[in-house]
Amino acid sequence: MPASDDPRLVIDGSPLPDDLDERIRQQLTFVAEADRLKTILRASPLAAASRRENDAEHSWHLALMVMLLAEYSDEPIDVGHAMQLVVVHDLVEIYAGDSPVFDPDAVVDQVEREEAAAERLFTLLPPDQAAHVRALWDEFESAATPEARFCKAMDRLEPMLLNWLNHGGTWQMPGATESTVRAREAGVVAASTTLGSVTGRLVEEGLRRGWIRADP
């Protein structure tokens, strides 16, 4: 959803004292800019309130799920490393906006928009940390490691659970039917046989109850 068009940085609203060390100044500038992730709305409805979820809340929920569900990864994973992946995985949406998966218009240019956002955002950090965060984001995006695959599975499972708790949620969006929902489920199956079978049950039941539409 709408990302910030403001060319100013959050920190420009209240510049840090002049005498701070340059490295810390860069790090706190990034930490302040990251506050914008709390304003980027996803399509998913919350379960505990009548509003949509934002990216910061979502990222926290994934970190909690990684901790609690890591035992179901088909490959062994380093939980601490996986938590780093989920904490940074949506940061580029601060400038690129969220691209709801069931909205065909939203995914046009998504790669280009996110690439430009990564360049603009991560380079606020000192060069070594910019490279580190960039590497984490690339690892997540490319699903190149067991940790990245498991984090992607959590990124699919969490909105499916929110949809279940809302008796439909984004499963009711115009672009969503059984096959597009199943395509999302595949991201869970790819990392976890056990959790893939759980999401399979949720989708079967969702279809049976009319929370997910059959393919046309």
Added chain:
Amino acid sequence: MPASDDPRLVIDGSPLPDDLDERIRQQLTFVAEADRLKTILRASPLAAASRRENDAEHSWHLALMVMLLAEYSDEPIDVGHAMQLVVVHDLVEIYAGDSPVFDPDAVVDQVEREEAAAERLFTLLPPDQAAHVRALWDEFESAATPEARFCKAMDRLEPMLLNWLNHGGTWQMPGATESTVRAREAGVVAASTTLGSVTGRLVEEGLRRGWIRADP
């Protein structure tokens, strides 16, 4: 801020299919209940929007700060372990509510309320994971390890930065004056000489600019 008085669990609004494995059922019940953390408001204002921060957003921001600022811990820390501490550190507020530090009424009974909340919330998990999350929460609360001390420092630094970015924020609450703000700053100093000196500069400047009141 007001915690949930609803005696029902989030999952009761949409029970999971009957045939799920009991362990996974318990874990998903907890993951669904955790959605409530997104509804618990803190006193701190965001920097990027005109509203207060919720506990889930706050916990995510701390996880990011742990990753990026760990180099300033006076003692070496395990970043992955520290991230687990911050992800769970406020969960009990789902039932106990937030207790703003500058509000003397809010901290009455805080320990008892949080203890009861921990018992109610963590026992939704399978016993081994209930014990693990409880141990993480106890470690954080008691500041018993270098990781816990650094996480507590982040838990002090983040709202100070939000206050700075808001030209006052919770520093303007009735109970806040230089000495109570300095008492918060002490939590940063205790874990990081470098970040303690940064917060010292923010407080000095905040006093000079009238964003923090002098003691009466």
